[in-house]
Amino acid sequence: xxxxxxxxxxxxxxxxxxxxxxxxxxxxxxxxxxxxxxxxxxxxxxxxxxxxxxxxxxxxxxxxxxxxxxxxxxxxxx
Numbered sequence: 254x255x256x257x258x259x260x261x262x263x264x265x266x267x268x269x270x271x272x273x274x275x276x277x278x279x280x281x282x283x284x285x286x287x288x289x290x291x292x293x294x295x296x297x298x299x300x301x302x303x304x305x306x307x308x309x310x311x312x313x314x315x316x317x318x319x320x321x322x323x324x325x326x327x328x329x330x331x
């Protein structure tokens with residue numbers, strides 16, 4: 254989780270999918286999936302989206318807002 258969030262924050266999502274050529278070609282889709290994932294792992298259940306909202310976000314029917322930092326993720330100062 255820490256590594257994935259660091260990749261996301263540094264704009265290096267391609268590192269998460271380096272062995273998946275199809276994903277590397279569709280960076281917007283990867284970013285959308287990663288943002289939805291971070292919403293789904295929020296410690297506060299009130300922040301997590303409903304499954305309906307998750308499917309709408311994954312399908313691109315609604316915008317995926319910037320997710321808050323997931324609880325427990327340490328931010329590297331390097």
